[in-house]
Amino acid sequence: MFDLTGKTALITGASGSLGGAIALAFGNAGADIACHYHTNRASAEQVAGKLTAMGRRAVVLGADLSDPDEAEKLVERTVEALGDIHILVNNAGVNREALLIRETAELVDEVLKINLAAMLHMSRAAARRMARNHWGRLIHLGSVVAHTGSTAQAAYAASKAGVEGMSRAIAREMGGRNITSNVIAPGFIGGGMSERMSEGRKGELVRLIALARVGKPDEIGAVAVFLASEEAGYITGEVLHVNGGMFMD
Numbered sequence: 001m002f003d004l005t006g007k008t009a010l011i012t013g014a015s016g017s018l019g020g021a022i023a024l025a026f027g028n029a030g031a032d033i034a035c036h037y038h039t040n041r042a043s044a045e046q047v048a049g050k051l052t053a054m055g056r057r058a059v060v061l062g063a064d065l066s067d068p069d070e071a072e073k074l075v076e077r078t079v080e081a082l083g084d085i086h087i088l089v090n091n092a093g094v095n096r097e098a099l100l101i102r103e104t105a106e107l108v109d110e111v112l113k114i115n116l117a118a119m120l121h122m123s124r125a126a127a128r129r130m131a132r133n134h135w136g137r138l139i140h141l142g143s144v145v146a147h148t149g150s151t152a153q154a155a156y157a158a159s160k161a162g163v164e165g166m167s168r169a170i171a172r173e174m175g176g177r178n179i180t181s182n183v184i185a186p187g188f189i190g191g192g193m194s195e196r197m198s199e200g201r202k203g204e205l206v207r208l209i210a211l212a213r214v215g216k217p218d219e220i221g222a223v224a225v226f227l228a229s230e231e232a233g234y235i236t237g238e239v240l241h242v243n244g245g246m247f248m249d
Contacts, residue, residue, distance in 0.1 A: 002229040005030030008082040009228065010075065012036045012065065012122065013092030015043035017191030018141070018217045022089055023047050023058075025221030026228065032057035034078040034085075036092065038064060057082060065092055065118035066110070075125035086133070087228045088126040090119040090140040093159075097152040108155045115159035120166055123181070127174055136179035137228045140167050141220075144187040144243045160185075164239055171237035180236035182227050187243025189215040210245025 009026050013019035014035035023033050024047065033051050035058060037044035044060045051058035059081040063070040078085050093115045096107045123138050130136025145153055146160035163183060170181040188205045206212060223242050226232055241247060 002225050002231060003030055004087075004225065004228060007031045007086040007228070008034070008078070008084050009087035009089060010034040010036065010078045010085055010122075010126070011089045011091060012074075012118075013038075014047050015040040016091075018186070018189060018220055019089075019091040020047045021217030021221040022091060022224045024050060025218065025225050026087070026089075027051040027054050027056045027058070029225045029229075030056075031087065031228075032082050034058075034082060035060050036065075036074060037062050038092070065122070066113040068117070068121045071118050071121040072125040075122065075129065079129060084133070085126055085129050086135065087137040088122060088139065089224055089228075090122055090138070090163075092118065093141065095153065095156045097156070099152050100154050103155060111155040111159050112162075115156065116162045116166065119163060123166075123170055127170070127177075127179055130179050131174070131177045134178045136174070136177070137232075138167070138170060138174075138179065138181040139224055139227050140181070140183045142167075142183040142185040142239060144185055144241065144247050146185065147241075147249070148247050167239075168237045175236055178233075180227070180233065182232075182235060182237070183239040184220060184223050184227070185239050185241045185243070186220050187215060187241070187246040189217060189220060191217055205246070208246050209243070210248075213244065215242065215244055 009031045011023045014023045015037035035044045048058040063074040143160040145157045167181045
């Protein structure tokens with residue numbers, strides 16, 4: 001069950017804790033992986049090394065996804081290195097917190113470029129290739145804040161809400177080519193962005209979670225593997241909330 005043997009996947013932001021966990025989960029399921037990074041090549045190489053030790057093919061590819069040309073070329077480079085692309089995980093993102101009255105045009109532009117526009121550019125490039133194979137999985141990382149809101153995160157919440165609308169439109173358009181498009185909306189997950197929070201803020205958030213604990217990156221990785229699998233072939237246009245009961249739809 002959930003066997004990805006013979007599939008190739010591109011994971012953006014694989015140098016981060018969440019992207020790295022997703023990449024390793026895919027490797028454990030049998031996939032070959034292109035590990036994307038922007039600035040932290042060393043971390044991406046560590047992930048690739050673990051994948052190679054599993055017997056998987058793994059390549060490390062750098063790109064600035066705020067540049068549409070680099071985003072599109074990243075898909076081309078994945079195909080050149082691994083022979084094809086069957087799965088795209090749009091994981092790379094940024095969060096620039098600022099109260100609404102202090103947000104700058106530059107901050108909003110940066111967040112929307114990387115968290116939303118880049119995912120659209122990546123999806124477009126990958127879908128072209130997937131359409132030839134009549135099979136593909138597009139998995140986008142959203143956020144619980146698209147549904148709950150959060151102080152000082154208007155741009156971030158807007159970008160993640162946009163990801164959900166984008167994913168549904170892609171699902172509708174590409175379904176006839178056997179390409180699914182879904183969103184994973186994590187809640188409070190340990191590592192990465194959450195490490196910059198104060199202990200007081202972390203405590204406040206944990207009190208909102210039904211399971212009374214912070215989530216693990218591996219738990220997001222497991223959901224991503226499921227959505228990439230044959231078993232999830234009849235799921236598209238959905239948002240899977242993985243938040244321990246922080247938000248219940």
